Amino acid sequence: MKKVETATEDELRPEYDLRRLRVRKVGPERKSFYSLSVQLEPDVAAMFPDSESVNEALRFLIRITRENKPALPGSGSNA
Incomplete structure (x- = not known):
């Protein structure tokens, strides 16, 4: 089937x-505009x-x- 070219x-x-x-x-590599992203190290994650x-x-x-x-x-509290 041939493609029909339409002039727009x-x-x-x-x-x-x-x-x-x-x-x-x-x-997954997409950045979000409304949230903060933090990358954890593998051992922590x-x-x-x-x-x-x-x-x-x-x-x-x-x-x-x-x-x-x-x-x-000097903060005024006596500990």
């Missing part, structure tokens, strides 16, 4: 230059099955760090 008229205005558009990647468990561990670490933070000298 360009209805876009000249200021809409589509050649300047970037093509977004698809697949092996300990966490998903991003939820990583976030839970980091929140726990933040909480422990804040609770065990010593009072700074």
Whole structure:
């Protein structure tokens, strides 16, 4: 079967230059515009099955760090 060539008229205005558009990647290497991406080393990633468990561990670490933070000298609290 032969391909039928159809003539299409360009209805876009000249200021809409589509050649300047970037093509977004698809697949796992694709960057997301609305989320932050952090790459874990393989040994660390092996300990966490998903991003939820990583976030839970980091929140726990933040909480422990804040609770065990010593009072700074001159901050007004007598320890």
